[in-house]
Amino acid sequence: MDDLKMEMNAHMELMADLVQKFTAELRTGFQPAYDNFIGFFHAIDWKEPWLIGLLSFHSALLLVTFLSRKHINFQMCLFLLALTGVYLAETINKFLGSNWKQFAGQNYFDTRGLFLSVLWSGPLLVIAIIILLNTLFSLCLLMVKWKRAELRHRARLARNKQD
Secondary structure, X not given: XXXXXHHHHHHHHHHXXXXXXXXXXXXXXXXXXXXXXXXXXXXXXXXXXXXXXXXXXXXXXXXXXXXXXXOXXXXXHHHHHHHHHHHOHHXXXXXXXXOHHHOOOOOXXXXXXXXXXHHHHHHHHHHHHHHHHHXXXXXXXXXXXXXXXXXXXXXXXXXXXXX
């Protein structure tokens, strides 16, 4: 019995050591990504009117998405518009990159499109995913209603046969 206790303690110490090493790696592993995000966040002048307008647009679109959750057809139009916006992101980035002096204080539009991907495509994709999840949830509820109606219909037919 003492051997079993010693083995269990050794195993628990080994597991604790592994967990400690794993969490230490996670903390150091995410630090460069966190530093890059903070650098990106601080490099942007959030008081520029066009950025405030862009964030307001995304907030309004998210609000419309939540308020129209019962209207699947309208949400499908929003879904297609959001994905069209993501599809056109490269073209928008090129256009804004060549005309940034007219509306921005600095050129945010690099050739790879990181800035536009984060502030334009990212929120649009999140909204599209919310719409997709809502649609799947609504379809599941519709299938449950349909199956219940089918079972009620079969029960009615069986009751009519017995009479």
